[in-house]
Amino acid sequence: MTFRDRGHAGQLLAAKLGGTRLAEPIVLGITRGGLPVALEVARSLGAPLEAVVVHRLGAPGDPQVAVGAIAEGRAVCVNAKALRDLDLTEDEVAALAEREAVDLARRVFLYHGEAPLPDLTGRTVILVDDRASTGTSARAAGRAARARGAVHIVFAAPAVAATIEPELRAEFDDVVALEFVPECFAVSYCYQRLDRIRDEDALECVRHARASRAEERSVGPRDAGAQGTPHPP
Secondary structure, X not given: OOEOOHHHHHHHHHHHHOOOOOOOXXXXXXXXXXXHHHHHHHHHHOOOEXXXXXXXXXXXXEXXXXXXXXXXXXXXXXXXXXXXXXXXXXXXXXXHHHHHXXXXXXXXXHHHOOOOOOOOOOOEEEEEOOOEOOOHHHHHHHHHHHHOOOOEEEEEEEEEEHHHHHXXXXXXXXXXXXXXXXXXXXXXXXXXXXXXXXXXXXHHHHHHHHHHHHHHHHHOHHHHXXXXXXXXX
16 A cells, blocks of 8 residues: 555544544654654544654664664664674664664754653553554654553554564554555655655644644634644645
């Protein structure tokens, strides 16, 4: 299945999530590409949107190969297959994560300022990315959300590699996808139009969601419905 762009994928994913009957969820978009998808999910469900900062860990000497991911709060997940293929140890990945921690902290400050990821105590979370190929970013983000108190986490993405579905189901309370792809795949597999998402673009998604919710609260449900849904940024 190929989507026009991340916004289109988010609309389709939101329609599928609409039948899950989750109680007052909060949507977390994984930086950076997950935010345009998450914006559509949050808008459709009338849920708040926040970003969860995840930093991909590239292999020493070959940064295009993801060997793990580190999320805010220093949650680290490794790509076990990549470690076997490259003959790396988890200690080596931990050392790599330690070196990347400074850049992670910089990006966390960019997204959240002095405050950490919002308190999620007792909350249901829908964790959204633009795809899941190795699952390391998703699992790291999920652990960051658990550390902030989330009690029920649904991972949702337009496309998920079938090979990692068991790992994701072991990590999350539910996994929702529009397609389970037989093998590991690049993000370009999913989208006809694949714009580069900068931090500023991701932040604009969060700001747009907050402004939309504030407007809906100020005019009331009946008036908000009459005005229609705003277009994505």
